[in-house]
Amino acid sequence: MKWKISKHQPGRRRFMRLLGRAMVFAGAALFSVGLMGRRGLAAAIPALAGTNYDWTKHRWGFGVDATRCIGCLRCVEACKTENGVVRDAHHFRTWVERYVYLKGERKPQVDSQSDPGNIAASGSETEFRFDNRYQDAKVEKAFFVPKLCNQCEHPPCVQVCPVGATFRTPDGVVLIDHDYCIGCQYCVQACPYGVRLFNHAHGVTDKCTWCYHRIVRGLQPACVEVCPTNARLFGDQNDPESVISKFIRENRTRVLKPEMGTSPNVFYIGLDKEVM
């Protein structure tokens, strides 16, 4: 296209050149601010402070023996205390489900400690208890299922995070950088297991970390520590003699919602077909 030269041409050229330079400069400035904002992975994990922990040497795994769970909910209590989770009936890093098959019914009755009946039984949302609603019922089969983050091999929550605030560590735990999370809750939507929760006071997402601050110091997660029946097991899958390696080796385990393609790292035994 041929342009006619008008008297404004030199001025416009100068203006365009200036505009171009300003844009390049602004772009570079923004980009470097972004780089500065992005810290190293390890620096983003307060749990690692003051440890010599080498996360390339471990591959953590979690086992749940549902046949052993008695629904005492000490795990839920310990988790809330250990991790400062909001004390109400709507925020849990871990919880317990109760499945009850009544005589003559084909589908189970399912509830968790959050059920209004159970809250009424405990007297408040800050204490956890299963009520005795099936005391006089004819129960055919019943069991409890502890739930927590599956620390998936292919976590959909990590996939959808728009800023990369949530990530999977080399030892196989999915963590959140709370100083980087923008609080969009896309990850809450993406988790098929309903494990992620939102901390409204801090405006960021929260989740079970298998008590990362404890396990990097050689301790057990709080829920495992307090479980009176050893229904919850924890260990290093890299070590063939660890409890988790033995648990997986000696039992026919299953994971939750395998069709999601997430490859969970919480291995269950003693689940029935209705458990989702």
Next chain:
Amino acid sequence: MEALVHAAPYTGFVYPNETIIPWGILIVIYPYITGLVAGSFTVATFYHVFGVPRFKPVARFALLTSLAFMLIVPLPLLLHLGHPERALNVILTPHLTSAFAAFGFFAAFYVILVMLEIWFAFREDIIAMAQNRKGLLKRFYRALTLGSDEISETTRAYDAKWLKALAITGIAGAHGLHGYVGFVFGSLKSREWWGSDLMPAIFLVSAIISGISILIVIYVVTSRIRKTLIDKDCMKGLAYLLWGFLIFAVVLEFLEFANIVYKGREGIETVMALIAGPIWFGVWVLQLGGSVAAFVILTYVIWRGTQDKQLIIGVTVSAVMVLVAVFAMRWNVVIGGQELSKTMQGLLSYTPTIFDREGISAVVIVFALPFFVLWGLTRLFPPWLSHGRQT
């Protein structure tokens, strides 16, 4: 603490954390507004790219409408974020596997593109106003001319070429933007009600019909206010366009639903309970009823060749119905999807708050803003042909 969370009541069994619904009515309005952006741009391209002359009276106005809504699109998202001050991180350090990470780029690209398109469409008017206006406005238009006040056959051809090129890119941009919004929901496997391959297509087509409809409504209302005649031929063109895309939209939505029912995967009883329970009014009355009623009226108008007042009333009423139906569709997808528990064994029921950062009052303000922006834009760049030269 209590005031911060609103737990949703539920039936059956739901995961404990699900009782706090993550995305409320603000995220209903977000795809709704984005859809209006894409739809009104579509109308503009019918004139600028496909050269359909009957859309000329609204072509430039459609561009301004698209921009006005687009400028407000980020607002509902920002209001929803737990940390809006970190929002820019999405652009500075995008996590490329996230559908959300693309939003900033899509949006920025589209806003710049529409602004350029508007500049070329209004260039001659800007030059004229730079000469006619006084004071601050004169300086404003003067700056906008970018130092070139030449109008000749050569520049006209040049502008037309750019208008077309930008509009062609814009079709891809606007539709990409909205198809992407559908992907945000459709790509999630965690929710049965969202995770569908048809979702982006459904979002796209419903965006187009809602955009055409908002244009019809604003065109009719503003013509009344300006006491000018409504271009019948243009109105008829808009009716044809709405009618055609409406058929697509209804068929796609039906196919999507038929797929879920026919496949009847685990938990189908709960899906059926969802559309019979929490969202029945939105699905059957507003979405389906509204779409079918609009379709019947439009068919009548087109078939009978209705003229004058009847034509305008018929098309406008259909447009309003489509706007309501598409809003209901957004609600049924965004809220409905979250009301269906991930356990597939329970249903939640969401009630929006009123005077909350994410409540109804916030939504009313957010939805009113584009109209103010549009009013401002039409004052600065009068799009009506009687005001300036013919595009």
